[in-house]
Amino acid sequence: MTASGTQNLAADLRGSGLRVTAARVAILETVRAGDHLDVEAIAGGARDRVGHLSLQAVYEALHAMTAAGLVRRIEPAGSPARFEGRVGDNHHHLACRRCGAIQDVDCVVGHAPCMRPITDAGFLIDEADVTFWGLCPDCRSPSG
Ligand SMILES: [Zn+2]
Numbered sequence: 001m002t003a004s005g006t007q008n009l010a011a012d013l014r015g016s017g018l019r020v021t022a023a024r025v026a027i028l029e030t031v032r033a034g035d036h037l038d039v040e041a042i043a044g045g046a047r048d049r050v051g052h053l054s055l056q057a058v059y060e061a062l063h064a065m066t067a068a069g070l071v072r073r074i075e076p077a078g079s080p081a082r083f084e085g086r087v088g089d090n091h092h093h094l095a096c097r098r099c100g101a102i103q104d105v106d107c108v109v110g111h112a113p114c115m116r117p118i119t120d121a122g123f124l125i126d127e128a129d130v131t132f133w134g135l136c137p138d139c140r141s142p143s144g
């Protein structure tokens, strides 16, 4: 990570009204560099960058960043919550039932919310959050 990259992370935290700490910068950096990581993996990546960090501190930082819109939390049914740095584009996910692999898939059609329920029940809808379940290429192959 370059110095300017670290500055961007700090600026994003500050711009979202969050206090900038070395731990938070490391956590945000780990989420952005990763691919739908769970909390354990994020804690591991952040510890590689700043040393000791409690799991509780990681949870709290992720909670604050999710609330601030800096990271997105996805919760595929039956698997631990995952976090990603790709926010605000209403993308969806492909999830593997067997190994838990998660992959991004762009908006189903057009712009957010990109699909409409049969009835909106009077709601003003601004997002659709879809998980497509199946088997990833590794799990589909007969040898795997
Ligand atoms: Zn799989």
Ligand SMILES: [Zn+2]
Pocket (backbone or CB within 6 Å): 036, 084, 086, 091, 092, 093, 103, 104
């Ligand atoms: Zn994603």
